Amino acid sequence: MRPLLSVEDLSIGFGKDNPVVRNVSFSVAAGETLAIVGESGSGKTISCRAILRILPRAARLTCGRMILAGKGDGGDDSGDLDLARISEKQMRHVRGNRIAMIFQEPMRSLSPLHRIGNQVSEVLHLHGRTSEAEAKRQVLECFERVGFPDPERTWRSYPFELSGGMRQRAMIAMAMVAKPELLIADEPTTALDVTTQAQVLGLMKELQQETGMAMILVTHDLGVVANMAEQVVVMHKGRVMEAGAAEPILRAPAHPYTQELFNAAPKIPQHPTAGRDTGTKGQDKDLILELKHVTKTFTLRSGKSWSKPTLVRACEGVDLELPRGTTLAIVGESGSGKTTAARIALGAETVDPGGEVLFRATAGADPLRVHDMERAARRAFQRQAQMVFQDPYSSLSPRQRILDTLSEPLEIHGTGSRANQRADHRDRAAEMLGLVGLPTDMLTRFPHAFSGGQRQRLSIARALMLDPKLLVCDEPTSALDVSVQEQILSLLEEIRDARQLSYLFISHDLAVVARIADEVAVMRRGMIVEQAPPEVLFHDPKHPYTKALIAAQPVPDVDRPINLKLVAQGAGAPENWPEAFRFAGQDAPPLVPLDPGHKVRCHV
């Protein structure tokens, strides 16, 4: 069959520099999905944008052809078009009309000041399709199709009134409303929660089957590829590494780079593996950190002083125990309260009366109440407990040299002898750089000289400067490429074992957690719904929400597609959960131990 779009020998360069995309070719047929896979900097995004010629001003298409097949029906769009050569005016006719595009960040890809209905129906007006009333009818129909319960209301809404997943649905509606022949989706689900991602991917697939359009899906996630694509192109540094039908490539990647990507992708283990023996299974557990009945209520003040403020429960009755030298992971989607719990553990957030957090610096020491400390005790506690942040790009000051960033904690806590303080700090910083695997001559550089992975290593080095006993890691790898993520996780494991550290590990990614954690707590809307060691949790999940999380995780294995039914049930409202777990309002069942070490929130 003749491809709908065939890109041949595409090269894109900036100015006189070497091209960033070199001789890339791919094609996609109607009704088919092509996935372009690669890490950041691979040129995958710029290649797909080149199709619609939405490129930075300095970028130049240096060679290549992009043939969009004509409809051959004798109409306006009958003939073939070379998208690299047609005029701007012809291009505008193609954009939004024959080829539509969905972008990565649904939060920012819609204008904040225009109503959704206006922005979506605009596509129809631009291409002179229909009258005002007919356009509105079509848009409302489209809203209903992509899953808005009340299309009329969506029509009147502004983007900031919708959640991330709903905004991406609005984007999809915008792309689909003109019934394009080709849909280009640039990381359409990367910014979404995993259950939302599963539902959005499912929706895209359904729409494709209904309309028979072709789809180009740009992604970094092999799991998404396995679930969506028939064809795949693997890119690296602007070149195609491997291309062909998805199934054989996913089953047996030929190119070493593809293999590397596969090995780096964290997976949820399919078969039970023996848990790491942490030697803490005995009766008196040596707990470094203990959260007892932690509840946190935030008051949302409405703008009007006379109306009643809204109360939001970010955490509700959270009990957690972290034995020394182990990793406790809290998993949940955005808004689950996982970050609030971590901040409470560090004393960065107060707790509601009745809850407390206990910290023991050494085995058998008297527990410190984190939320009830004198100034001096608090400073001492802060030396013992440090944090690694999510975004390595904004958590290091761009105006401080690495040496200054690293030695700042030492200065704040006034360690080292006064005489040769600077030399001491320097030695310590060099030691830590070595520990995280960076050359020590980088001390005088500024953060911008480092890649994302190196910066996260620096963040870890900074957290380790004071020789803490507890590290709280808030999504430390979610901003990184998979191969880098793998390295950072290994580093964290090594350091934990070498220095007898304990981690409180916050993540939305089950696969990451499966690898590093000794104990996993799944949180949803402020409550722990299930808690168990990973080998138990992933093979014998009891709670529907845990099942949904596991089912929603795209796995790079064509034989394990996302089970949308499980996702929809578990991620939905608690009223629709199976009998044993169902509850309405605030009457959640208690967290009960089903087996030793496996707690589930259910009615017994």
Next chain:
Amino acid sequence: MEILRYALYRFGTMLLTLLLVSVLVFCIINLPPGDFLSNQIAELRATGQEAGVAKAEFLRREYALDKPLWQQYFIWMGLLPGPHGFSGMLQGNFGWSFEFDRPVSEIVGDSLWLTVLVNLAAVLFVYLVALPLGVLAAAKSRTMIDYTAAFIGYLGLATPNFLLALILFYYGHQYLGLPIGGLMAPEYEGEPMSWEKVRSILIHLIVPTFVIGTSGASAMMQRLRANMLDELGKPYVETAVAKGMRPSRMLMKYPLRVAFNPFVADIGNLLPAMVSGSVLVSVVLGLQTIGPVLLQALKSQDMFLSGFVLMFVALLTLIGTMISDVLLVLLDPRIRYESRDT
């Protein structure tokens, strides 16, 4: 309806602010030691003119300057009865100018609305010039058009206004026959309004508007350009292009709409900057605005006169910020809905 309630609420807070400002203004005009009359009395005594002293003493009592300061304030505001009952700002009696020996309202009279006129003209000029130039400079950034606009803008910012005024007067008169100085031809001064007078005022307005407005316009243009450039990099602009919009239409509908907010928010700041900034220009151009009056009154410690002028400028500012606040709420749904629920 919502917006009407907000406007009313905003008007209420404006009145409260104005009350606070009046306290501040009163403190400021009383900051220098002594007052106009006691200085005058001392001077008269020193030169042995006892006759004048009696009159000055009379005025002191007349305007309650012999009372404690807090009572003076309330009498000035018209919240307490003075020697002649309630007679203060609230009752529309703005006091007596000792320097000119006439009621304040009489001195300020014409120059009040001329000030408003000149500044409105200048604000309009600023917006009319800055809007198209700023958008153009952003759309064509890093091209000759952008650089030319920036160059002219910086010239406008860097040239001292009074110098610009003199140059414009000279060449304007020589080549275009524009009048020099004043806000109307001398024969219309003190005359009732007529078409001829309006025409004369409009012609006289050209140079002052240009002079007062240039620096504001170039600053505003640069700000709008910067805002637009920020917005142009945002993903929603790409979305609009991917829909197949023409660049010009896309520019107007999306980024300009967002970049417009700071532009509107500036209205409030623009007014006082112009009034105080145009004092020197007004002196040079011989405009009968309130600026020169304020300067004179402050120099001679003519407290009621300067107090009134300061209050007037504050009122202009507050009205400006109120207008921009209400406009912002109309323009930006995010601000509008924030107060409703989250």
